[in-house]
Amino acid sequence: MSERNRLRTARRWVIKIGSALLTNEGQGLDLERMDGWVTQMCQLHDQGVEVVLVSSGAVAAGMEKLGWMERPTALHQLQAAAAVGQARLVQAWEMGFQKYGIQPAQVLLTHDDHSNRRRYLNARSTLKTLLEMGVVPVINENDTVVTDELRFGDNDTLAALVANQVEADVLVILTDQDGLFTADPRTNPDAKLIHEVRARDESLDSMAGGGSGRLGRGGMQTKLRASRQAAASGAATIIVGGRADDVITRIFEGEELGTLLLPDQEPMAARKQWLQGHLKTAGELVLDAGAVRVLKEQGKSLLPVGVKALRGSFQRGEMVTCLDENGNEVARGLINYGASEAERIIGKPSHQIKVLLGYQREPELLHRDNMVFAS
Ligand SMILES: Nc1ncnc2c1ncn2[C@@H]1O[C@H](COP(=O)(O)OP(=O)(O)O)[C@@H](O)[C@H]1O
Numbered sequence: 496m497s498e499r500n501r502l503r504t505a506r507r508w509v510i511k512i513g514s515a516l517l518t519n520e521g522q523g524l525d526l527e528r529m530d531g532w533v534t535q536m537c538q539l540h541d542q543g544v545e546v547v548l549v550s551s552g553a554v555a556a557g558m559e560k561l562g563w564m565e566r567p568t569a570l571h572q573l574q575a576a577a578a579v580g581q582a583r584l585v586q587a588w589e590m591g592f593q594k595y596g597i598q599p600a601q602v603l604l605t606h607d608d609h610s611n612r613r614r615y616l617n618a619r620s621t622l623k624t625l626l627e628m629g630v631v632p633v634i635n636e637n638d639t640v641v642t643d644e645l646r647f648g649d650n651d652t653l654a655a656l657v658a659n660q661v662e663a664d665v666l667v668i669l670t671d672q673d674g675l676f677t678a679d680p681r682t683n684p685d686a687k688l689i690h691e692v693r694a695r696d697e698s699l700d701s702m703a704g705g706g707s708g709r710l711g712r713g714g715m716q717t718k719l720r721a722s723r724q725a726a727a728s729g730a731a732t733i734i735v736g737g738r739a740d741d742v743i744t745r746i747f748e749g750e751e752l753g754t755l756l757l758p759d760q761e762p763m764a765a766r767k768q769w770l771q772g773h774l775k776t777a778g779e780l781v782l783d784a785g786a787v788r789v790l791k792e793q794g795k796s797l798l799p800v801g802v803k804a805l806r807g808s809f810q811r812g813e814m815v816t817c818l819d820e821n822g823n824e825v826a827r828g829l830i831n832y833g834a835s836e837a838e839r840i841i842g843k844p845s846h847q848i849k850v851l852l853g854y855q856r857e858p859e860l861l862h863r864d865n866m867v868f869a870s
């Protein structure tokens with residue numbers, strides 16, 4: 496299967512739409528185009544694809560409402576514009592999605608939400624819950640509360656971190672150019688579009704310029720960096736011109752649009768490598784002999800029934816070590832329940848989880864996709 500056709504099998508997409516594209520060069524939000532993207536995202540949704548939308552445009556929408564012609568540079572003015580514009584932005588997306596009976600949700604994130612482990616896990620859990628419910632999260636940076644030092648600034652970086660966070664298969668970056676060119680096409684009319692490349696290819700560094708348009712931030716440099724970040728969890732990135740007709744649908748159908756930046760590894764292999772490198776664990780589970788056997792011999796998920804004891808005050812989503820009764824490591828992985836919940840369900844069959852906790856998230860304590868087994 497060609498790499499493009501493989502996109503048809505991608506089940507979770509993060510789609511980032513930049514400021515340069517969302518606003519008609521500063522004339523407010525381009526509602527007509529937004530409607531077109533919504534239609535396409537809903538078509539994807541109908542095909543069983545989970546969609547996360549990372550939408551810029553708060554500052555640009557706010558500028559229009561406030562009658563400002565130039566993007567301000569002072570942080571407090573940017574924040575004021577974002578506060579005015581974010582409401583407008585999310586209202587526009589909501590109206591679009593509701594025509595198709597699909598519920599969007601506003602999620603505003605900051606740098607802290609990614610660097611603080613607890614908040615990271617919390618946000619991940621919320622995003623995954625929204626996706627399970629068929630909701631489309633519409634994410635932006637929480638511009639009004641961030642400080643200069645702790646600002647993503649551009650949404651490419653934020654979109655890549657979100658792609659890691661929800662383990663997306665593909666990150667689509669819609670922008671105002673047809674893709675990544677050999678040089679900035681604004682200043683180099685001879686620049687050629689790159690169709691497919693490995694994200695880590697170092698020759699791209701000198702091609703991607705940092706200069707952006709009047710409204711965007713970061714230019715292609717942040718998009719290239721984002722593709723590398725996304726590749727770390729196995730996601731492919733497509734940088735593509737968002738003004739092309741039916742661009743999202745055509746990418747889904749495998750058409751060669753924009754630039755495809757490939758990861759070096761399949762998502763699962765990348766994920767396992769990431770897990771392997773995660774040396775810090777937050778707790779331990781002691782397994783009974785039966786559970787040790789199915790984990791060791793069949794590489795299966797761990798159910799609560801096979802756990803005899805636990806140690807540590809871990810949160811849901813943190814890394815724990817699984818030990819046999821002699822203290823030897825059998826596996827490690829990300830746990831689906833926090834320590835106080837796990838305490839109540841260990842040794843019990845999964846069908847009792849709902850009665851014991853009042854709810855059931857997953858039947859497994861650790862899912863095999865989130866585990867690496869000791870050799
Ligand atoms: N090699 C390149 N290929 C394409 N565009 C480039 C390149 N280098 C720099 N750019 C610039 O990046 C801009 C897109 O980035 P930006 O303005 O930040 O948009 P967005 O708001 O979509 O993130 C383009 O308009 C283009 O001028």
Ligand SMILES: N[C@@H](CCC(=O)OP(=O)(O)O)C(=O)O
Nearest residue numbers: 513514551552553554650712
């Ligand atoms: N959070 C900002 C986004 C900043 C921005 O323009 O980013 P980008 O679209 O990546 O160039 C906003 O909503 O205006």
